[in-house]
Amino acid sequence: MKRHPLNITSEIGTLKTVLLQRPGGEIEYLIPDYLEKLLFDDIPYLPAIQKEHDFFADALKQRGVEVVYLDELAAAAVKDQQIRLEFIEDIVKESCAGNGTAHFQMRDYLEDLSPERLIRQVMNGMLKTAVEGKIQRSLYDRLDETYPFCLDPMPNLYFTRDPAAVIGNGISINKMNRAARQRESLFMHYIMKYHPRFSSSHVPVWYNRDRVHSLEGGDMLVLSKEVVAIGISDRTSRKAIEEIAQSLFSRNRAVQKVVAIEIPKTRAFMHLDTVFTMVDKDKFTIHPAILGPEGKMDIYMIEPENDSGLKVTRRDNLLDVLKEVLQVKDLVLIPCGGGDPIAAAREQWNDGSNTLAIAPGVVVTYDRNYMSNETLRSYGLEVIEVLSSELARGRGGPRCMSMPLYREDL
Template identity: 35%
Template sequence: MDTVQASPTPSVEQSSAYSIPAEAHLLEQVIVHTPGSEMELVSPANREDLLFDDILFVGHARQEHLLMCSVFEKIVGRPDAVLQIKDLLRETFEAAEEARHAFVEKLCRSLPEQNLGAVEDELKRFSPEELQQFALTGQSDLAIQAQPVPNLMFTRDLAAVVHDHIILSHAATVARTRESIIINVILHHHPRFAPHSDKVIELPPGVTFEGGDLLVASPDTVLIGHSERTSLGAIMAIAHELFERTSIEHVLAVDLPKRRATMHLDTVFTFASPEEVIVFPPLLETHGFGYAMHFTAADETGRFVTDMRRNLRDVLDELLDRDLTFIPCGGTERLHQEREQWTDGANVFAAAPGAILGYERNSRTFERLREHGYRIVSAESFLSYFESGEFHPGREKVAIQLGGTELSRGRGGPRCMTLPVARHATPSGDAPAGE
C-alpha cells in the first residue's frame, strides 16, 4: 500500500481558491499528512506530552492512511485531489528563501522556552529538505533538538475553510504550536496558495482555536465548538471576521464538556450528507451538554447580537432550510454510544453527499447507517469494485469502512485527518438513490 505518490502541483492559474460552501458537498481537494518518521519518535516517556494515549505501529498506520487517500482519489477523480502537507512544506521551502526565513523566525518567536533562537542563523542556512525534516521531527545535527509533531496527521485542526476564506488555527497546546506555524507558512508562501493570501484569516493573540471545532452547516450558518481546545474569545473573533468577510449570517457556539473525549465538536457531530448527521445523542438531549450561543451580525459594523439556546436540535431546526435526520453514534444504548464515541464513531468524513468514511470498529454506528439506506463496504472492496471505472457521487449512499486498527489509537477519526480546501455542490438531479 505504500506506493501512493504525491500529485504534481499544477500552475497557479489551474489551482482553485478556497471553497467550502457547506459540509458534505462533493470534495475537490483535501490536505492530509500520512504518518512518517515523526511518529516513530513517540515513546512511552514522551507520549503524554505529545498528546498520545498509545504508541502506533507506524508501518500499519501508514498503510491505513494511504488506503484512505486512495478512496478520496477515486471519489474525487482528479490527479491533485489529495495534497500531502509534507510535500507542500518542502515545495514552500524550495520556492523562496523568504519562506524558510519566515518559518524559522516564527518558530523561534513562538517557542521561546525551547531556546531555538540560539541556532536561528544555522536553521536559516538549512536546505529545504533539512528544514522540512527539522519541522516534522525536530531532529538535526544541531546541538538543540525539538519535539516531533506526530499530531500533524490530524490536519483538520490546522485551519478551517468557510466559503472562500481560511481561518488559521491557534493551537491550544505547546505540542501543536509548530503545526500552526507550518500551515501558516504554506498558506502565505506556497505558489499554490500565496495568490489567495488575502483570504487568510488570522486570529488575535491570546485566543485558541482548532479546526475540528468548526462545521459549515449551510451557506449561511457555521457551528463552532466551545471546547477544551477552542476558546469563547476565538469564537467571537471568528464570528466577527465571517460577518465582515463572507455571507455567513449565523454562528452557533456549541458548548462541549472540557475533556479529552469531547475535545472538538466533530467528535460528537459530523455531517454524512446535507440532511444527515452522525451524532453522539447526549449533545441533542434537553438536559445534555449541547446548549448554543447564537451570534448574528448587528447593524453597526463590528458588533453582533447574541442569544442563548438551550438545545442545539431546536436552533438547527429554526436556522437551516432543511430537516435533519440524526443518526445515533453507537445505536440506542448509552454504553455503546459512549464506547463508539470514544473510538470516533461520530467522526466520519463525507467525501461526497452520502459517501462517507468511518472506522470499521464502530459496528453499531454502521448498522444504524445501514438502516438509513447506506450500503456498507470496506475500503478495499470499494476500490476493487471501481478499479476500472469511475465512482459517480449521488447515485447511492455508501458508508465505507476503514480498518483503522492503528490510526484509531491516535484518538482521531477520518474527519480529524482531513483538511478540505475545496468542495462543490453536486447537480440537483444527483440525489442519492439508496441501496
Template identity: 35%
Template sequence: MPDTVAPPRPESATFQVDTESMPLEQVLVHTPGHEMELVAPDNRLDLLFDDILFLGNARDEHLLMCTLFEKVVDAPGAVLQVSELLLDVFQQEDARADFIDRLCRVMPETNIQAVRHELKQLAPSELHSLALTGESPLPLRLPPLPNLMFTRDLAAVVHDRIVISHAATAARSRESIIMQVLLHHHRFFNDVKDRVITLPEGVTFEGGDLLMAAPDVLLIGHSERTSFGAIMAIAHQVFEHTPIEHVLAVDLPKRRSTMHLDTVFTFASPNECVAFPPLVDDPSYGYAVHLTEGSEPGQFITDMRPNLCDVLNDLIDRDLTFIPCGGPDRINQEREQWTDGANVFAVAPGVIVGYERNRRTFEELRNHGYRVVSAENFLSYYQDSTFTPGDEKLAIQLAGTELSRGRGGPRCMTLPLARTSIHDM
C-alpha cells in the first residue's frame, strides 16, 4: 500500500486556480479515518450517508489516489492532508481557543459552552480527536465528520482568493470551522490569509457548486446546498478582487442526486466537459442566470439564459465538446450519474481521474480519443520515470469500490489550492 507519510511541503501556500484543468500543483485532501467507522445504521442519514463504508478499503483507495496525484505533480508537498495540518495547528494555544470559541457559537444547542474551560485544557491530540470524530475524554460527544473526505466542499479557490464555504447542513458545519482555523492560524497560510473571502451569515455555499470555466467565467450551481444569496455575495467579491467578468448561476433540481453542480458537470480539458446529458439537451434543466458587473458598486446586470451549454459557448472563446456521462441510454446515464460518472477530476488538460465502475462513461471518453488506464497500471508504468502531460489524453480509472458508496467522486475529494496558470502554458 502507498506510504502514508507525507513528503516535505513548501514553507507557504499559494492560491492560484484560473481554470479547471490546468496542471495540478497542490491539492488539499482528507484520507478517511476513524470518523468513518462511527457511521452506523441509525445515524447514517443524519450524517448524509446512504451506506456504511468499510474503512480499510476506503483508505487504501484514497491513498492510491493521493499517490497518483504525487506522481503527476512530482513536487514536494503536492498533496496536503487536512488531518495533519489540523494536528499541527492545534499545537498553538490561540488556534485551539479559536476552534473552541467558533464551536460554541456554531453549535449553541449542545452543551459545549458548559465544558468550555475543560475543552481548553485538552491536549492537542485530544482536541484533534474531538474535531474529527466527536470523541473526547470529557462528558461531551459530537457527531463524527465522515464527510470531511469531500474536501472540495470546504472552500473554493478563484484565482488568488479562497472562498470559505457555509455548510448547508448541521452535519457539516464543523468542517467549515476547521477550514477557517487552518487558514487563520496555520503558518503555512500566513502569506495568503488576507486573501480569504468570508460570506455573510444566513447564506449557504459548498465548493462542489463552483467551477472555473475560464479565467473570466465562473460557474456556481444554485443547488440544494448553495443559495442564490451566496451566489450574489460571491459574485460581488470576485468582481471586485479577481479578473472574473461573468458569473453564471446554474439552476439545478433541489435533490440529493444533483446536490452540487459538479455531480452533473465537470471539465476534462479546456474544451471538453463530462456532463449528465439532461443538462445539455433538456430545455427545462439547467437554465442559467448570467451576472455581470453594473456601473455602480454592488450592482449587477442579469440575463436569463435557458441553457448552460449555449451560454458557455457564447462566453468562452472556444468550442466545447460535451461528453455524455453514461453514454446514449438514459437509464445508464442516470445510473452512472448516481455513482459520480460526471464527477471527474482533471490533474492536467486531458488527464482525468474517475471511478472505474462508470464503464459506459469511460467508453464515451475512449470514443473521444482518451486512452483508458487503471491507476495501478499508470503508477507501474511511470514508477521509474516522470509523467509529462500533453503527449496523449488519459482517462485514469480509480477502483473506488468503497469510496463511491460515500456518494462523491474524485473531484468531490479534492480541493486544488494551486494549478499552473493558463498564462504560463
C-alpha cells in the first residue's frame, strides 16, 4: 500500500522526509537600501551560506532523512503548460498589483521560460536593467526610477517552515504576515495541487493562503496527534488561530486541543519556535524572557464545543499546561544559554532555542550557540551542530530552515 506523503503527529517523531530550499540568486539581490523591506538585518555571503546549507542538508541525509527541495518540487508541479500559465498569472498578479501594463509585460516574458528557469527566476527576482528591451517600461516605472526591481526577490525562502505546515495528513498553506513573504506560500499551493507525489493523495488543506488573517508555520508546533500549539505573535493573529482550530476540529477528528501561547511581539521573538521548541517526550527548550513573574504567561486552551463552537479557557502556567496536554507527570524546560541572562540574550538572537528534533532526544542546532548546546547535552540530549555564521544572518535556525513532511508516529 502506498504511503501517504504527509504525516506529522509530533515534533519529535523520527524524521523521514523534510523540505528545504538552498539559498540562491535571491540572496545576491539584498542591498542596504531594501534590507528592512526584505526582512533582513544583514547581507549573507552567497558561497558561504550555500556551503553551510549544504552541510545542514548533509547532516540530515547522514541520519537517513530524505531531503527534497522546494524549487525542484515547484518546477515539477508546473511542467504542464496550462498549469504553468496559471502559475505565471497568479505570481504576476501578486507581484504587479495595481500596475496593469507591467502585469501583461511580465507575463509575456515569463511565458517563454522553461519550468526550471521560471521557478528560479521568480524566486531570484528580476532587475529592471536585466530585462531592458524585453519589457517595455511603464509610466509607473518612470515615476519610480530609484527602485531597481521589476520582480522582487524572495530571500527568505530558505526558511521553509513558515509558508506551510503539515498537521497530521493535511497541510496549512499559510497567509504570510509581511508583504515580502506573501508570495512564498503560492509554491506550496501548486506543489500540493499538481505535483504527482501529493496531488494523487488529495491532501486536505486546513488553512488557505487566501484567508484574511495571518498565520505562519514558525508559530505552529504539533505536540501530539491530539494537540497543536500555536503562538500568538508578531506574525500570527488570534483570529487565524481560532479559524484553523475550527477547521481542525471539524475535519481532523484526531486533534482535540489547540493551545494558543502569547509571546512578546518583537524581532528577537519573531515566532513561537524562536523561543520554544520540543526536543524530547518530556523536554522543551525555552528562552526564559518569555516567562513573566513566577513563570506566568497568557495561554488559551481551545477545544471543540458542540458541533461548531469553540470553548476557550485561559491559563497562565506553561509547565502545567504542557504536562496536562502531554499527559506526563514531570517535564523539563531547558533554558537558552543555560539560563545566564547575557548568554541567553546573545544566543537567542542567533536562534539558540530554535532546535530541529530528528528523533526523540536528538536535535540539530547552530554550532555558534555553544552554551545552549552544552546545556542540552547536560540534560542527556544528542546535539548535532551545523555551521551557522552566514545562515544566522537571516534570523532563523534549523527548525526555521526545515519543513518536515513525514515523521514516524511515536
